[in-house]
Amino acid sequence: MDLSKLALIQQNTSSRLSVPFDHVGQIPLTSDSHTAQVAVANIQQQLTTAQNNWLQQIGKKMPVVLLYDDISVIPENLPKHFLIAPRSNSVQLQSVLFDAYMIVVRTYFQSRITLSIQNKLDPYTWKLSKMWRTTKADELAVAYKQQFLRQELPTIFHNVAEKLLLPLSPQIAFYALEQRVHHSSEDRLIQKQLKKVSIPNKLQKKLHKSTIQIAETFEKDVLTTFQQNQEIQQLIDAYMAPVKMALQPPNKTHYLNVALIGQTGVGKSSLINYLFDSPKRATGAGKPVTEQGFFKENLLLNNVPVSLIDSWGIEQGKAEIWQRQFEQFLKQHNYETDVADWVHIAVYCISAATSRIQDFDLSIIKMLQRQKINVMVALTKTSLVPTETIQALQQTLQLEFGKNVPIIPVNSVSQTLLSGEKIEQIGKEALIHEMQLNYLTMLENRLPERIQFVLQQHIQTVDRRAISECSSASEATKLSKQKGKQFFEDVIPSTIEKEVSLAMNAYDQALQLSNKRRSKQTIRPIKVSTFEEWVSSVEQFIKTTFLKQTPLDIGATYDKKMSNQLKQLESTIQAATIQRIQQLSKETHYE
Numbered sequence: 001m002d003l004s005k006l007a008l009i010q011q012n013t014s015s016r017l018s019v020p021f022d023h024v025g026q027i028p029l030t031s032d033s034h035t036a037q038v039a040v041a042n043i044q045q046q047l048t049t050a051q052n053n054w055l056q057q058i059g060k061k062m063p064v065v066l067l068y069d070d071i072s073v074i075p076e077n078l079p080k081h082f083l084i085a086p087r088s089n090s091v092q093l094q095s096v097l098f099d100a101y102m103i104v105v106r107t108y109f110q111s112r113i114t115l116s117i118q119n120k121l122d123p124y125t126w127k128l129s130k131m132w133r134t135t136k137a138d139e140l141a142v143a144y145k146q147q148f149l150r151q152e153l154p155t156i157f158h159n160v161a162e163k164l165l166l167p168l169s170p171q172i173a174f175y176a177l178e179q180r181v182h183h184s185s186e187d188r189l190i191q192k193q194l195k196k197v198s199i200p201n202k203l204q205k206k207l208h209k210s211t212i213q214i215a216e217t218f219e220k221d222v223l224t225t226f227q228q229n230q231e232i233q234q235l236i237d238a239y240m241a242p243v244k245m246a247l248q249p250p251n252k253t254h255y256l257n258v259a260l261i262g263q264t265g266v267g268k269s270s271l272i273n274y275l276f277d278s279p280k281r282a283t284g285a286g287k288p289v290t291e292q293g294f295f296k297e298n299l300l301l302n303n304v305p306v307s308l309i310d311s312w313g314i315e316q317g318k319a320e321i322w323q324r325q326f327e328q329f330l331k332q333h334n335y336e337t338d339v340a341d342w343v344h345i346a347v348y349c350i351s352a353a354t355s356r357i358q359d360f361d362l363s364i365i366k367m368l369q370r371q372k373i374n375v376m377v378a379l380t381k382t383s384l385v386p387t388e389t390i391q392a393l394q395q396t397l398q399l400e401f402g403k404n405v406p407i408i409p410v411n412s413v414s415q416t417l418l419s420g421e422k423i424e425q426i427g428k429e430a431l432i433h434e435m436q437l438n439y440l441t442m443l444e445n446r447l448p449e450r451i452q453f454v455l456q457q458h459i460q461t462v463d464r465r466a467i468s469e470c471s472s473a474s475e476a477t478k479l480s481k482q483k484g485k486q487f488f489e490d491v492i493p494s495t496i497e498k499e500v501s502l503a504m505n506a507y508d509q510a511l512q513l514s515n516k517r518r519s520k521q522t523i524r525p526i527k528v529s530t531f532e533e534w535v536s537s538v539e540q541f542i543k544t545t546f547l548k549q550t551p552l553d554i555g556a557t558y559d560k561k562m563s564n565q566l567k568q569l570e571s572t573i574q575a576a577t578i579q580r581i582q583q584l585s586k587e588t589h590y591e
Contacts, residue, residue, distance in 0.1 A: 001104075003104070003108065004027070005029070005030050006024055006028070006030070006037060007029075007036045007038070009039050019090070019093065019097075025101075025250075038062055038064070038097065038100045038101065039059070040064075040067065041055060041064065041066050042087065043066050045073055047073075063081045065085060065097060067093070068086060069087055081103055083100055084096070084298070094249050102243075105243060109160065109236065113156055113157065117156060117223060121222060125215040125219050126215075128141055128211055128214050128215035134214060141218040145218065145225075153232075157239065169243075171242075171246035171461065230328055237332055241336050242457065242461065244337075245457070254505075254509040255307035256345070257343050258306055258307070259373075260310050260311070261364065262313065262314070262350065267351060270413055271349060271378060274413070274427075274428060275301055276300070294309060294311050295309070296309055296310075323364065323367065330343060334371075335446060335450040339506050344439055345375075346373050346376070347375075347377075347431070349377075352379045352380065352393060352409070353384045353385060357396045357400075362400055372442075376408060377408065378431065379393060379408065382410060383415070394407045406434045410426065410427030411425055439507055443503050447499065448574035450499060451499050458495070459487070459562045463480075463487065463562070466479060467479050467555035470554075492573065493576075496573065496577055497580065500577060500581055503581070
């Protein structure tokens with residue numbers, strides 16, 4: 001598969017697909033149906049039988065993008081690899097097509113690794129199948145699995161990434177992830193990640209009739225671990241992150257990403273119907289009405305584009321499973337991704353009708369705060385309890401969290417009582433207002449961490465790659481000095497300015513704020529008193545080593561020493577980032 005371009009196919013292959021751009025990010029578009037990677041369908045009315053059949057068949061092979069003029073014609077409960085975009089919004093269409101492209105890249109990357117694993121397993125399975133005693137073969141299979149996952153798999157990851165992903169852009173590099181023979185003593189991220197992989201003794205629990213069966217079970221077990229283990233899936237995501245950063249469109253639609261969380265029966269579905277003026281959600285008692293999992297849905301909240309992250313309700317006896325799955329979801333949307341992909345706000349729903357705050361509710365809110373996600377509490381079903389109960393619940397939460405967690409009383413359903421009294425819906429405007437305020441606080445809390453990550457990536461990709469590709473050690477040493485000085489004087493200030501500007505532009509777009517022109521400011525260079533000491537240490541490294549050094553070695557030393565310097569500057573970068581956010585926020589007002 002050629003990942004250097006994005007080939008689209010549409011249902012009516014006789015007509016040319018018309019889009020107002022020829023690239024999706026850095027990837028050129030083609031309409032070669034023979035090499036199609038993403039399917040596109042124009043949905044102008046309710047799906048016909050022919051359309052539905054085509055989508056079902058093509059959806060088994062590739063991601064599908066559904067284009068619409070009227071969102072009401074889009075079916076509900078679409079598969080995860082079915083994406084939607086308005087036909088008239090070219091920015092959003094390009095963004096969605098890029099998301100589909102990244103699904104293709106990730107899937108192909110994982111399939112190539114799977115193929116390499118199967119090839120590398122052959123010597124192991126051959127040895128197991130040739131053993132005489134099944135008990136010894138069982139024991140050896142467990143040892144082989146551990147050896148394979150922790151020794152063979154890092155090399156497979158790096159080799160596949162180098163051949164498949166590196167050619168896509170010169171801005172892509174995986175120095176922080178790879179395991180190189182020259183630096184096997186270094187504590188690489190991939191080694192740390194794979195140390196977390198559990199190695200269960202499932203193989204020993206089975207009685208095998210032959211060593212051939214043991215070999216077959218061993219191979220199947222290794223492949224299952226690769227496909228299902230969460231740590232390994234996170235590692236695949238880590239390889240995808242620099243690819244996405246290098247190739248993504250410069251302009252894309254920004255949403256306010258809101259996670260709606262709460263136990264089963266607290267009224268989440270009713271709140272969604274109230275907030276978005278769209279009674280699409282089933283509501284009721286008894287069986288939980290939200291399917292298990294975490295789902296994104298793009299909606300409008302008072303003309304503000306919101307990506308609603310709806311979780312399955314937390315049911316009795318499944319709290320630990322829910323929390324584990326949600327923490328995993330948050331890891332996939334942390335500071336390593338763009339601000340636009342983060343969970344910006346979490347709305348935690350607590351039913352006022354229960355008249356109490358449970359310890360589990362408090363633990364989830366604290367978990368979100370540890371992840372630096374701003375939380376607000378929606379006290380639902382307030383029409384069912386007296387004012388005194390609402391005030392008591394608010395007081396309990398305020399004693400626990402102070403003013404850090406806004407508490408909004410909400411009544412999602414209007415109704416008329418038998419007495420004739422009418423109960424109105426309340427809470428919508430207050431929730432929207434708090435979302436606007438909390439977005440800026442979220443940026444101040446989380447953006448410095450994002451900037452640290454981007455700077456670290458610059459050291460490990462742009463600088464280290466340039467140094468490592470020098471033709472001689474002397475050239476590499478000279479370049480490392482230049483890159484180091486440039487990093488502190490230019491790269492750090494410009495990265496802060498760029499990331500803050502991107503985040504504030506996303507803030508403006510997501511909350512539909514005025515497009516008042518923002519000022520540009522040159523952030524002062526970061527002063528590092530130990531820079532000369534760092535240069536001297538590089539020179540000393542070259543002079544004192546017994547072996548002839550290569551540019552690769554010098555690049556690795558640059559990486560290590562600059563990363564240490566960057567860590568020491570964490571508080572300085574944080575202060576500069578917050579100051580710039582506050583400056584730009586004063587130039588914005590609500591429409």
